[in-house]
Amino acid sequence: MFWVDEICEDILKKYPEKDHFLIRDEKTPSGRVHVGSIRGVVIHGVIAQALREKGKQIRFIYEINDADPMDGLPIYLDPEKYKEHMGKPLKDVPSPEKGYENYAHFFAQEFIDVIHFMGFEPEIIFSSDLYKQGLYNEWIDFVLLHPNDIRRIYKEVSGSEKPETWNPLHVICEHCGKVGTTHVQKWDGKEVEYVCEPEMVRWAKGCGYHGKVSPYNGRGKFPWKVEWPVKWAALQVNIEGSGKDHNASGGSHEISEMICRNILKKPVPYNIPYEFFLISGAKMSSSKGLGIASKEISEMMPPEILRFLMIRTHFNQTIDFKPEGETIPRLFDRYDEVATEYFEGTTGNPDWKRIFYYSQLDPNHIVNRYRPRFSRIAFMLQIPHLNIEEEVAKLKGSPLTKEDLIELDMRVDFAKRWLEKYATEKEKFIIQEEFPEKARSLTSDQKQFLLDIVKLLEEKKREGEELHAAIHELRKQSPLQPKEAFQAIYLALLGKDSGPQAGWFLEALEKNFVIKRFRQVV
Ligand SMILES: [Zn+2]
Missing domain, CATH: 1.10.10.350 (Arc Repressor Mutant, subunit A)
Structure with a gap:
């Protein structure tokens, strides 16, 4: 069975009475969002779509973690300019370019554009707004009442030891504005006492300020292994997958599960632990600025093909994508195979039909078009004075329809990009006007x-x-x-x-x- 149908069936079996589901995904915009995050968007997006098609009410939210501290600097930014901001919430760090509210908005926007490009329309929310609105106030009280239990869970699950004075909350320092450096020492039920520690973390230096402040309405911020289950509980999340790195034994998902169940006494959302999306075998890192940004892969191929790349592989298998050479032409060929199966049903593989269906941006407007091979188009583009439209009509054996022309224009556009950036010398040629x-x-x-x-x-x-x-x-x-x-x-x-x-x-x-x-x- 196609994996999307498999998950849906499993969810419906586990929650037979339920007709409303909240599906959530998130990203910390600590730099350009790398391609790996696309996989989560597609998985949550198609599960949301599939459950809606089963008649369920779905709220699909995508949260931008803009309250997280800046804990690394991407290589493409000037360290001198950003040094003073290390440790501040991303929402309080200036945008690298004019026209954006802040650092988090700048990098989130590029990724939100990619989400829309792929045809997904989740509700976009910013963490700092939820903190400011007071959504987490009661949960701040709750975790500050149970620091020892949470500390014990950290130790039991991951072996990480926190000092006895540790509290599962940071506050934004009133003096320097950093959140990654503050150590909450005491709580009197209304206000917390904290120190902004110069040496607490490697990546930021606190100012040494000692203060007392109310932790509510955006001043306090949970460490993320506590924040995660609090979000599940406060937003009443039902379905939330997460990458393999979080799902290792003793990892962040296990800690969050324990806190959610045992401390917050709330159900853990249905998990979809998915594998990595690698580029040429390497895992990307937004905070270090390594690898390909999601925006770049969205410029390599049309949205249907990008969705296809994510959907055709089971969520528990790694996708390793090497953009150079024949990868993109082959990806188009495989897509054409599932398209042929969808419209003509010749191989009898029902999964292929489902894969094609979920690769489409608009399930209500799926049109059969003549699909000239991508490699053929790339080849035609390299021959001088060739009328591609005429040649493709010849291949088809009849005049091209309006829909065929849409498909052809798209393939010509992406074949040009491929030739320019990703085709190897083997695939490129120039007709020699002079005798070679x-x-x-x-x-x-x-x-x-x-x-x-x-x-x-x-x-x-x-x-x-x-x-x-x-x-x-x-x-x-x-x-x-x-x-x-x-x-x-x-x-x-x-x-x-x-x-x-x-x-x-x-x-x-x-x-x-x-x-x-x-x-x-x-
Ligand atoms: Zn400070």
């Missing part, structure tokens, strides 16, 4: 092979596939190995050893040009 010097080194057998092709071209007009078969036939009759034979064609036209599929290539080029060039070589 390298072609002089061809053997007499290779030259004979080119002459035979000239005869073939002069004989009659053949379409790509037919021409390709005829060239293969010629090769078999010659003493040449396939590699040597095709090398002759590429050297003569491109000045390099390899190139696109020969039949299509020769058909797409101007016939007289090819004949003239092959004769020149001989």
Whole structure:
């Protein structure tokens, strides 16, 4: 069964009476949001969609953790400029660019744009607003009453030891504005006493201020392993998946579960522990600024293909994406296969239909279009003076419809981007207007092979596939190995050893040009 259906079935089995669900996901915008976070959005987004389709009322929220302290500096920002802000809530750090409320808004916005690009419309909420509204006030009281129990859970689950004076809350220092450096020492039921510690954390230096302040309405902030279960409890979250790193034994999810169940006495949301989305085998880090930002992958491919990339793999398997070389053309090919299955149902694989369905942005408007192979479009784009629309209509065998043209324009757009940024030398070629010097080194057998092709071209007009078969036939009759034979064609036209599929290539080029060039070589 397709994994989205599997999860839905399981949820409906676990909560048979329930007709309202709150689905939640979150991100701390400590820098450009990396591609890994896209996986969570897609998983929560399609589960929300699937449950809605089962007639359930769904509230899907995406929370931006802008109350979190700045605890690292991305490599693309100036350390001198940001040093003084380390330890402050992200919402109080200035935006790197003008026109944004603050640092958190700036980096969140880029990611929110990607969420919308993929066709998901969660309700976007900012943590600091919930703190300010007082949503967590009663939970602040609650955790400050149980510091020892929470400390014990940390120790039992993860082995991490907190000092006896530790309290599960930070407050924003009234003197320096930092939250990552404050140690709450006492609580009298109304106000907390705290010290802004110079040496508490590696990444920020507290100012040493000793103060007493009310922790409510945005002044206090939970450490995140306490904040997580408090959010589940306060917002009454029903479904919330999280990445593999949080779900290790003794990890943050286990601590949060224990606090939620045993201290807050609230149910733990249905978890979907999903695997990483890696780029070329590497895990990304927003705070260090490593790897590819989500915005960049959204510029590599259209939203349906990006959703497809996330959806076709079971949530418990790693997705490792290498943008260079043939990855993107192959991804399009696989997408075309599931599309064909969806519209024509030839393989009888029901999962493929579901994968295609959930890859679409608008399930109410799914249109069958002619889908020319991506690699073919990339190839056509490299041939001068070629009318791509005409060529694609020829491939289709009938004029292109309005919908076909939408598909074609999209593929042309992304094939251009691919050629510019991700295609390797092997996949790129330039027709040599001048006679390529390298072609002089061809053997007499290779030259004979080119002459035979000239005869073939002069004989009659053949379409790509037919021409390709005829060239293969010629090769078999010659003493040449396939590699040597095709090398002759590429050297003569491109000045390099390899190139696109020969039949299509020769058909797409101007016939007289090819004949003239092959004769020149001989
Ligand atoms: Zn301070």
